[in-house]
Amino acid sequence: MKKKLLCALLALSMLFVLAACNGAPAENPGNNDAQTSGDTNTPGGAQTPDDTQAPADNGESQSEPEPAAPDDQAGLSGETEPEPAAPVEGAFKLGGTGPLTGGAAIYGNAAKNGAQIAADEINAAGGAVKFELRYEDDAHDAEKAVNAYNALKDWGMQISLGSVTSKPAEATSAESFADGIFSLTPSASSPATIAGKDNVFQMCFSDPNQGTASAQYIGMQNLAKSVAVIWKSDDVYSKGIRDTFLEEADAQGLDIVSDTTFSDGNATDFSVQLNDAKNNGAELVFLPMYYEPASLILAQASAMGYAPKWFGVDGMDGILTMQGFDASLAEGVMLLTPFNADATDDATAKFVAEYQRRFGETPNQFAADGYDCVYAYKQALEAANATPDMGAAALNDLMKAQFTSMTFRGLTGDEMTWDASGAVSKLPKGMVIQNGAYVGMD
């Protein structure tokens, strides 16, 4: 008898947990905790702005993204709760997933913070289009990303910011294609994110695009003849760029003398890779990776007295503001990136100032992508005369029509257009690090 009771109890407790999960989304549509206080755990130090202050005379002109919103929102404290606690009246529900915790948290939080600034600016300006933004944590994992996406669906998401990182984005974009929810990802750059999905668009370059552009750049500028590549073998981003780089390098007549890898577990000692590059006489080393391993490579190369030309990609952005990194090591590093926090145009300067005020660090490219995404949505929604009472399906059709026809000017590009595949077309900017700041190359 007692045993039956126990079983009934266990079954009940299980049902209770199921019910709790089921009920959770319903009872917290107004709970914005999920998107606040991101600054409390934002990793990646940008607290040392000494190396970013030098005004860079870059040869680019980034123009204002859309009508300039009043620069401030009343009562922004810079620490928490920057947005209203109650749902914004008559706002579009805009949701996204990203790694807010875990190893890739720096990217997720940056995109989220950038998008939050844009949404707050737009809401404060009081136009026809307003946003209620919500980010859910996916911990850079496809399974959790789908869970996060579903949580956003329960919340009533009408348009989506997809996912921040590539693999989760591949999983969530398949979901949003199946559900007919329009998605514009700030930074998920793998081609598989948009392949075969007519309602998934990218704000960033796709990986192959970057590899090709880098090889072309090196070839055209005659930067080097013999090139070494060090890449991360278990990373989609790194591999995607490296593969197309090698292809295009062939076409450009570059000589790949060394091609070495590392992976998650052994990303601390690069002496083997560097010696291989050095012994094979590489004049230039191409580093398609994020900046943490790149910073170690630069430091170790300097320690062994190897000084080739260095060439990076947009993941290298952030190396100057990295805590504990001697920025002088990055002197002369070249990289292709769509965003430069030291640009002097008004829109960028305003965004960077606001970001520093609220989150205490210099925004990277992910933050700018997030910011641009929200403004691109604003432009598209206004042009389509969309209203917040429209369902996700109606918005899906409107957005598909808008994004394939409009031209958008943002922080990460002047004349961005999208084709029907969802890939963005914008020019990458060649940058070189001089005196601890990015300077545009031509």
Next chain:
Amino acid sequence: MKNRGFSPFRFLTYLLVIGAYAALQVLQARSELSATMRGMLVPICAYVVMAVSLNLTVGVLGELSLGHAGFMSVGAFLGTSTAIALQDRIPVAGVRLAVALVVAAIFAAVAGFLIGIPVLRLNGDYLAIVTLAFGEIIKAIFNNLYLGVDAKGVHVSLLEDATNTAETGRLIIQGPMGIGGIQKISTFTAGFVLIMISLIVIFNLVNSRAGRAIMAIRDNPIAAQSVGVNVVKYKMMAFVVSAALAGSAGALFAMNYSTVVANKFDFNTSILILVFVVLGGLGNMFGSIVAAAVLTILPEALRPIAEYRMLLYAVLLILMMLIANHPFVRGLFNRFKRTGQIQLEAGADETEGEVA
């Protein structure tokens, strides 16, 4: 031999699974399930199968395995590849899923057998560490494996994509990028059927002659050997069955998402599944099922508290472990078990009969 109390819980376990399935189906039909819950049904099924299959190794055989996610990985990659390769030949999704699950189970069983040859000659901590290494090896292999299928057949290469897959074919496993563009053919019903099959296999194995031999090895290997039990054979039997079930769970899991990467099945996943087993109770399948379901749902249920949820998850986990191990609670459990056993033994002798 019934010291771990499977028998009293056996029918209740079936009952729980069927009851939960029926209840969820009704809720789904009345569209009262949230999107979050609907999205988690298949992963929960996969984790439940992982938990009960690991319980066979850890609880019944008594060997600590830290590489169970490795078998899940084998099943996920090879089962999904099979499903993709057969996409045109078998248009019916259900049949394709079944074939993929069976293929995944076979490959994982073969992997389990190969690993078992050296591993099962060890015991205790040594075995645990070797299984841990095995999990890492599997991860490294799939991170570097390229597998393409075209009209000429299957092409495999390591490290570099040297498969030369024809344009008309398809490169299925792409090294670190894993498998992309998977058709989502896993369903809750398939997950339910897989759980039922796992339970039938495990319960029948445990209550058979072989099962008693396996438990004798757990309780005292020397004594078991001295009465003529072939230790390696029975250890292998439990290990391979456990691996096969984990393989099909992996395939079920992978085909619920449009993409799968080898890094998903790392050490953390192995430990997560071990946590399900330990929390549910070693050798207790009922507990494993409840623990797997609760601990999969818990992080999602805690989503409203955002950043603090993983902290709270950890705290809850510690509390659950402490409470489940408290002498008072244990005493309570044991009393239930004993009375249940007496009742069942009196009333259910014919159903409880030996399957040997």
